[in-house]
Amino acid sequence: MSSGKEGRLASHEEGREGGALPAGEPGEGAVERRDAGTAAGPLAGVLSPRATAWLGQRGAVRHPGRAMAPEALCEQLARCGLTDVGAMLRFEEAFGGTCVPSAEGEALWFGIGLALERGARPRKSRVVMGDYPHGNYWMDERGQVVVDDGVVEPFVLAEDARRLFERFAIGQEYPVAAFGWPGRMAVELMADIAVDLAAAVGAERVDELSDACQAVFQRGDLAIWSPPAFAEMSVAPCTAVASEIASVRALLAAVREGFPDVGVSVRVAGAQGEERSGEPAPEMPAGVLYERWDDGAPTGAIALADDGGIVQWIASGDEVLVEQISDGGLRRGRFRRAGA
Numbered sequence: 182m183s184s185g186k187e188g189r190l191a192s193h194e195e196g197r198e199g200g201a202l203p204a205g206e207p208g209e210g211a212v213e214r215r216d217a218g219t220a221a222g223p224l225a226g227v228l229s230p231r232a233t234a235w236l237g238q239r240g241a242v243r244h245p246g247r248a249m250a251p252e253a254l255c256e257q258l259a260r261c262g263l264t265d266v267g268a269m270l271r272f273e274e275a276f277g278g279t280c281v282p283s284a285e286g287e288a289l290w291f292g293i294g295l296a297l298e299r300g301a302r303p304r305k306s307r308v309v310m311g312d313y314p315h316g317n318y319w320m321d322e323r324g325q326v327v328v329d330d331g332v333v334e335p336f337v338l339a340e341d342a343r344r345l346f347e348r349f350a351i352g353q354e355y356p357v358a359a360f361g362w363p364g365r366m367a368v369e370l371m372a373d374i375a376v377d378l379a380a381a382v383g384a385e386r387v388d389e390l391s392d393a394c395q396a397v398f399q400r401g402d403l404a405i406w407s408p409p410a411f412a413e414m415s416v417a418p419c420t421a422v423a424s425e426i427a428s429v430r431a432l433l434a435a436v437r438e439g440f441p442d443v444g445v446s447v448r449v450a451g452a453q454g455e456e457r458s459g460e461p462a463p464e465m466p467a468g469v470l471y472e473r474w475d476d477g478a479p480t481g482a483i484a485l486a487d488d489g490g491i492v493q494w495i496a497s498g499d500e501v502l503v504e505q506i507s508d509g510g511l512r513r514g515r516f517r518r519a520g521a
Contacts (some may be wrong), residue, residue: 248277249294268324448483462501462516
């Protein structure tokens, strides 16, 4: 994404607490495996099979030697004035030394000891516990995961690290919206209607993914949620992800029926081909309102195609972009706008 909202986060990349790991260490753009094993095995007793499968798919590894011993970590934290550190010790024992490659190939590290060793200092009784592109996840004394990037008011992202990783596995990677899984589709909505939309499509709240920060609803391959407070600066007010085109069609039908004023956009992961035509664009189909949460300029509509797919018609400037989404992926065509 290239919205101004994302840019505000990206501008703080240089300010990541402690910076990248030193040259020669496994860090940005590389994952050293010399003392590592897959992260899925050690975390099998902590995370669900879905989350451990996600770790394996992403190529996550765990370097047990990079987790700080409890006594040493207690001593380090005490020097910083932190004494109620039980949750932090439990996190370090389970996740310390875990490295998860991002969709762009950047190595993102998790571990309080690693962060302290590279110079990240506690802030307001919070310690750095992991990376995301352009910033850090923090942990407070209750074990809550907090985003505190110096741009917006700090907000709790998850009540514990386990939920953070469980949500990673369904497509959440706040506060940066990483969406690079081939075959996956994301429906982004311009209003927070997660609860009502879930009821409309028969999705139920999933306890292992939900907490007081946000609720996650699922039905089959479809997951729906709204972001915690302030996360709207980097993600849509309501998001649904699915791998089956039928699930996306059912969701769009529910929006058309019950929420006709809510703008919607659909994204498809993976590489897409594109064709350009000198012909006038086809007429805009009747459907739900197309509206991008991070870009108010394009307008259009999304319609259910007769062949079982989806047509996304987007007008911007002197062009019309027509995206045909089906089980086979996405075909994109650009046309000149009438009168252009």
